[in-house]
Amino acid sequence: MRIGLDMMGGDFAPIEAVKGVKLFLDTVATDAHLVLIGDEAALAPLLSDAQLDQSKYSVVHSSQVIGMNEHPTKALKEKPQSSIGIGFHLLQNGKVDAFISAGNTGAMMVGTFYSIKAIEGIQRPTISTPVPREDGSFGLLLDVGINADCKAENLVQFAVLGSLYSKHILQNSNPTVGLLNIGEEEGKGNLLAQATYPLLKEHPQLNFIGNVEGRDIFTNKADVIVCEGFTGNVVLKMAESIHDIAVRRNINDDYMHKFDFETYGGTPVLGVSQPVIIGHGISKGIAFKNMLTLAQQMIESKLLDKIRESFVK
């Protein structure tokens, strides 16, 4: 398996990207070959210093960089030799089996939707966040921001995608699904939630347990929680801010530290035909390592094949 990594993406690239590669190769059992995409001159001394096993990676030179604030579509068009442009080119042509970047998020989204396609039957690919729980396990919340307006059918597809991810990546054998709502009983909520509930209830592939409320997000009530991307994004960013508050106030609690979502290393775009992982701009070594690990897990578990099978008509 070959994993493509954008070495120039993120606020602390390429140094932290190199650190992540080293962490990954030093600590994770892998037969992956890493394809490191970036400026050769910038990378050479860092890679040399890191004393990596040279058989485990190769460098693909990119002569351009897309800045964090550039217009996504314009930048991708005008900078085909950027690390993101090259990454999607390699993915499209089967030269890598997954592509990871902590660079310009918009460019990553545009690249994903234009270079590789949604899996047949999926209306709206989605992004998610792991939700830390007190017992050490992880739930999954989706969508967390790319689908701000949704129809009920979209939420049902998120539930299927999330269940497969929860099962094959987060190791929940029969993941429960909850609908994020503002009341417990069926019939509660806004028009979208009211329309979604019966569809989730009837769906043969889902282990639907009903509505979950804001207070249930960090509990084990549901392994997969679905909502439109507006509410999901507000929830995610609010949870991140709780971590900031805990750090600022010297609250030293193991669980509160798990609200440091950046360490999780980015989100896969679920529902597209190849593994793409989008990292936070502020990703550090541990985040890059975790994204590499996730890419490997997605490939090894054949998650995308499972998704394809689920959406066959």
Place this chain on the structure above:
Amino acid sequence: MRIGLDMMGGDFAPIEAVKGVKLFLDTVATDAHLVLIGDEAALAPLLSDAQLDQSKYSVVHSSQVIGMNEHPTKALKEKPQSSIGIGFHLLQNGKVDAFISAGNTGAMMVGTFYSIKAIEGIQRPTISTPVPREDGSFGLLLDVGINADCKAENLVQFAVLGSLYSKHILQNSNPTVGLLNIGEEEGKGNLLAQATYPLLKEHPQLNFIGNVEGRDIFTNKADVIVCEGFTGNVVLKMAESIHDIAVRRNINDDYMHKFDFETYGGTPVLGVSQPVIIGHGISKGIAFKNMLTLAQQMIESKLLDKIRESFVK
């Protein structure tokens, strides 16, 4: 001024209601006369034990109680002698200037909308929550649950109502208004947020500062944050759960304790023609005291007159 209080509402009534009355009369400077609505036989010994100044209150007997899980409309219709039924009757007939209950929330909402009217020009009355901030001040988030589906015009009205409340009750002299959204720039967000932004920007009565994100809710970025009631309710209940987590994990932090929203003592229904305050079912003495204080503040500050003036065409 006369404040009506349902002594039978809430999980710990009437004991905690009596405690709240005592706390209020003992610690808050007031010339209010309290009208305590409840079962006389149940109240008499408790009130006697509390050794209250008898000139400060009178008891109005109610022979029925609406349970926490009864159907609101049905219960109100079939139990006119319930404490909630009598409370709204007194409010409607000018016998009290405000009505407070920690009883059946649905019955309180139905009672509010059927007994007293929305202020002319207001399409959707709303409920809010104070938002604790690290500097000790309070922001305001609204709507937090009674308007799950909203139009842009509703959010604009929430912003006006919230600004007046923030100014006259929370003492923010020129409250800033933020639109809860999933990006900073104008044009971001779901269709509702996109439609609301320009209306807030152009509104002559509002000090609009733009979008705020989930991470900004607990900061001073905006004194008043508006959203539809679906997202607002999820945010509120999630914040409450953070407090539960902090308690469970023995996190002893002054600020985290402020996420104990129950102590704030309930929410006024903003936009209706008389002060109505709805408490949490699990209200204890401090919550009842805070609701009485809030009712007094709403009357003294003539908040409802200010609201009427703002909505004159």
